[in-house]
Amino acid sequence: MVLRRISPLRIVVALVALVLLVPTLMVIPMSFTSGSTFEFPPKGFSLRWYDNFFSDPAWRDALLNSLWIGLLVTVVATVLGAASAYGLSRTRARGRAVVRGLHMAPQIVPNIVVAVAIYAIFLRWGLTGTTLGFVLAHVCLALPFVLVAVTTSLVGLDRRLEHAAASLGANPWQTFFRVTLPAIRPGVLSGAVFAFATSFDEVVVSLFLRSPELQTLPVKMFDAVTVEIDPTIAAASSLIVVVTTIAVVIPVLLRRPEKSNSESTR
Amino acid sequence: MAPQVSTTRATGKPKGAGRRIHLPAWWLVLPAVALLGAFFAFPVGRIVGDSLFDGGFGLSHYTALFSDGVTVRVLLRTILVALAVATVTLLMAYPYAYLMTIVSPRARALLMVIVLLPFWTSLMARGFAWVLLLQDNGPIDKLLGLRLMGTAWAVIVAMAQVLLAFMVLPLYSSMQTIDRRLLSAAASLGAARRSAFLRVYLPLSVPGIVAGFSLVFILSVGFYVIPALLGSSQQAVVAQLIQERTSALLDFAGAGALGTLLLIVTLALLVVVQLAARRGLVGRRGPAPATAPEGGR
Numbered sequence: 383m384v385l386r387r388i389s390p391l392r393i394v395v396a397l398v399a400l401v402l403l404v405p406t407l408m409v410i411p412m413s414f415t416s417g418s419t420f421e422f423p424p425k426g427f428s429l430r431w432y433d434n435f436f437s438d439p440a441w442r443d444a445l446l447n448s449l450w451i452g453l454l455v456t457v458v459a460t461v462l463g464a465a466s467a468y469g470l471s472r473t474r475a476r477g478r479a480v481v482r483g484l485h486m487a488p489q490i491v492p493n494i495v496v497a498v499a500i501y502a503i504f505l506r507w508g509l510t511g512t513t514l515g516f517v518l519a520h521v522c523l524a525l526p527f528v529l530v531a532v533t534t535s536l537v538g539l540d541r542r543l544e545h546a547a548a549s550l551g552a553n554p555w556q557t558f559f560r561v562t563l564p565a566i567r568p569g570v571l572s573g574a575v576f577a578f579a580t581s582f583d584e585v586v587v588s589l590f591l592r593s594p595e596l597q598t599l600p601v602k603m604f605d606a607v608t609v610e611i612d613p614t615i616a617a618a619s620s621l622i623v624v625v626t627t628i629a630v631v632i633p634v635l636l637r638r639p640e641k642s643n644s645e646s647t648r
Numbered sequence: 649m650a651p652q653v654s655t656t657r658a659t660g661k662p663k664g665a666g667r668r669i670h671l672p673a674w675w676l677v678l679p680a681v682a683l684l685g686a687f688f689a690f691p692v693g694r695i696v697g698d699s700l701f702d703g704g705f706g707l708s709h710y711t712a713l714f715s716d717g718v719t720v721r722v723l724l725r726t727i728l729v730a731l732a733v734a735t736v737t738l739l740m741a742y743p744y745a746y747l748m749t750i751v752s753p754r755a756r757a758l759l760m761v762i763v764l765l766p767f768w769t770s771l772m773a774r775g776f777a778w779v780l781l782l783q784d785n786g787p788i789d790k791l792l793g794l795r796l797m798g799t800a801w802a803v804i805v806a807m808a809q810v811l812l813a814f815m816v817l818p819l820y821s822s823m824q825t826i827d828r829r830l831l832s833a834a835a836s837l838g839a840a841r842r843s844a845f846l847r848v849y850l851p852l853s854v855p856g857i858v859a860g861f862s863l864v865f866i867l868s869v870g871f872y873v874i875p876a877l878l879g880s881s882q883q884a885v886v887a888q889l890i891q892e893r894t895s896a897l898l899d900f901a902g903a904g905a906l907g908t909l910l911l912i913v914t915l916a917l918l919v920v921v922q923l924a925a926r927r928g929l930v931g932r933r934g935p936a937p938a939t940a941p942e943g944g945r
Contacts, residue, residue, distance in 0.1 A: 395747045398740045399762045401809055406769055408777040408787075422780045422787060462680040469676030481677055484684050491692055492870020492914060494887040495907035499691035502698075502900045522688040525680060583770050586872045590894070603772040607779055607877055619773035626769045634761055 406623060413616035420611060431617040441614055444602035448582055451513060451598060455520040455581035460574040462521070463528025468562070470529075471536045482529075489526040493586050496523070501590035511593025519591060520581040527576035535569025696911070699904035709905040719889065723909060726885040729800055729807070730868035734861045736808040737815040741860065742853075745819035749826075767813035775877045778806040782878060798880035807874045811867055815860040822856025862921045866914050886910055 408422070416426030435441050466485060470478060488496060500519050501510065509515030539562065547561045548554075563570070585600040592601045599618065606615035699709050713719040748759045766774060781788050782796045782805070789795050796802035826849065834844035872887035879885065881892075886906055893903040 391743055391747055394743045395759070398744045398812075399759070401740065402762055402766050402812060405781055405809060406766060406774050406777045408780045409773055412780055420780055420783060421785075422783070462683060465676040466680040469673040472676075473673035475674070481681060484681060484689060488684070488688055490866065490914065490918070492866070492887070492907070492910045494870050494872045494890050495692065495695070495910055496688070497872070498890055498894050498900070498903050498907055499695040500687065501894065502695055502904075503687075503691040518683070518687045522684055525684065579768060583772075585771060600770065600772045603770075603776065604873070604876075607772075607776055615772075615776055619770065619776050622770045622773050627765060630764050630768055631761060634757055 409616050409619035409623060412613065413620040415613055415616070418611075418613060420613065420616075431614045432621075434614045435617045435621070438614065441602060441618070444597055444599045445618075447513075447596060448599040451516045451520065452578045452581040454513070454517045455524055456574050456578040458517065459521045459524035459528050459577040459580075460570060463525050463573055463577070464532045464566075464570050466525070467529050467532035467536060468558075471533065485529045486526050488522050497587040497590050500587055504591060510591050511596050513596065515591050516581075516588065516596075516598065519587045520584055521577075523584060523587070524577035524580040527580060528573035531573035531576060532566060532569045535566040539565050695900065695904035696908050697904075698901050699908050702901035702904075709901050710909075713902070713905055713909070719906070722884050722886055722889055723913075725800060725883065726869060726887075726910075727913060729804055729885060730865045732804045733807045733811060733868040734815075734864040736804065737812050737864050738819075738857065738861055740808070741812060741815035741819050742857075745816050745823055745856070748816075748820050749823045750828075763813045763816045766810070771810065771873055774810055775806065775873055778802070778809070778874070779877055782806070797878065798883065800879065800883045800885075802878040803875050803883075803885070806878050807868055807871060810874060811864045814863050814867060818859035818863060819853070819856040822859065823853050826852045858921055858924075862917060865917055869910055869913055 412420070412422060412424050413431055414427050414429070415421070415424030416428035416430065417424065435445075463485075466481075470482060500522075504510045504515050504519070509518065543561050543565065544557050547557045552560065583600060584598070585604060588598045588601045589604060592598070603615045603618060606612040606618075700707070702709065744759070744763075748756050751759070779797075780786060782802050783789070784795060784797055786797075789797075796805065830848050830852070831844050834848045835841065839847070870887060871885075872891060875885045875888055876891070879888065881888065886909070890903045890906045890910075893899045893906065
C-alpha cells in the first residue's frame, strides 16, 4: 500500500519535510561534545555543557529572566488582546479598521525598525535594561497574535447565547465571564501560548534593551554564537528543541482519538 | 410585529439593547491602544520623524545614504535576498501544502506537526544549527565543498528554511477552500491533468500564494538575526546597517532613515500585491466557477 503511494509529489514533500526537521537536530549531537568549540561532527562525549547551562549564573539568570518576562507578557498581552478582540467584535463604530491596523502593525513594520525605534525612546525614558521595558516591548509584539487568535474564536461564537444570558438577567460581566469566555477559551489559550512564545523567543528588541545586569536567554544564546563561541548554547538549544517537540506533539496525540471518533460517528 | 413600531423606536431599540448586553466596546479597546500608541506607534513615528527633522527639516539623511556608495547596494541586496527567500519557500511549500489537502487526516496531522515543530522552536536554536551546518570546515563545507558562511547565499538558505512554515500555512489554508470537484469537472470536459491543474487549480490558489509570498517577503526584509549569524559585513543587508548605526555610531537619524526605507519597501510590496491580487482574482475567480463546467470546452 505504501509502495503504491510513492509518487514524485510524495518524494518532493518528503524532502521538504527533511529540510524542515533535520537541520535543527544538529544541535543535539553538538550538545554532547567534550570539546570547547563548535567543531562538527563533535569530538568525544560529555555532559559538561548541560552542567554549565544549569550551574553558570549567567545562563541560569538568562533562563529565569526569560521565563519571568514571558509569564508577565503572557498575562498582560492575553488580557489586553482578548479585551481588544472582544471590543472590536462588538462595535461597528468608525475607526475600527484603524484600531485593528494599530494592533496588527507590529507584525508589518520590519522587526529591526521596531527594535531601533523602541530602543531610542526607552533610552530616553530609562526603560532599557529593566524588566518593565522588556515586558512593554514584548507585549506590543505579542498583541497581534492574541488579537488574531481570539478574534477567530469570536467569529465562531453564536451571539444568541449572550442575548439569552442577558435576557435571563445576567449583567454584562456575568454574561462575559460565564457565557462568552468559556466559549472562546480555546482562542484565548492559543493567544496566551503565542504571547509566551513571542516573548520567550524574541531576539532583536531584547538585544537592544539588554544591560549587563539584565538579559534574556535568546540574547545570551546570540552572544554565545557571535562573541563567546560557548557550546553551552548547544545544550540550551537541545533542551528547547526537546521541550518544544513534546509541547507540539502531545496535544496532537491527545486530539487524535477525539477526531477519529467524530468521524466514525458521522 | 416589529415593523409596526415607529421608526425612531425601531432604530433606537436594538442599539440600546445591544449596549445593555455587552460591555462598552471602546473601553475594552482602550488599554491595548494606549500601550501600542505609547510603546510602539510613538517610537516608530518618532524615528521616522527624526530622520526627516533632525537638524532642520530636509532629506539630508536620505541624500547622505544614497550617495555613500554602500546603502543602495545593500538595499538592493536586501530586496533580492527577500525575493529569493520568498521564491524558494514558495517552490518548496506549494507541493507540501497541496499534498496536505489530499492525504488522509492522519497523514495530514503528521505533515502539520512537521511544519509546526520548527515554527515553534526557538529561532536562536535554529540559527545556531545553521551556523553548525554552514561554518567553515562544517558538514556542508566538507561534504559538498561549499563555503557559504558569510555570504548572502548562506543567509538565503537558512532564512528560507526558517520561514518555510510561514509559506506553508497560508498556502494550505487557501488550498483547503478549493473545491476539488472543479478538477474532475475539467477532466471530464477533456482537460489533461496538467492543464486542469494549471488552468483551474493554480489560479484558484493565487490568494494563498499572494498571502504567503508577501508574508515571507516582509519577514525577510526586516530579518536581523539570521544575517547577523550567517552573513557578513561585506555582504550585509539593511538590518545589519541599521544595527551598526544604532549600536556602534548612535546615529539614530541615519538608522531612522534606513528604517524608513525598509518600511517604504514593505508598504510598497503590500500595496502592489494587494492591487495585483484583487485584479487577478476578480478576473479569474469570477467567471471560473460559472464557465468551467459549462463553456470550459
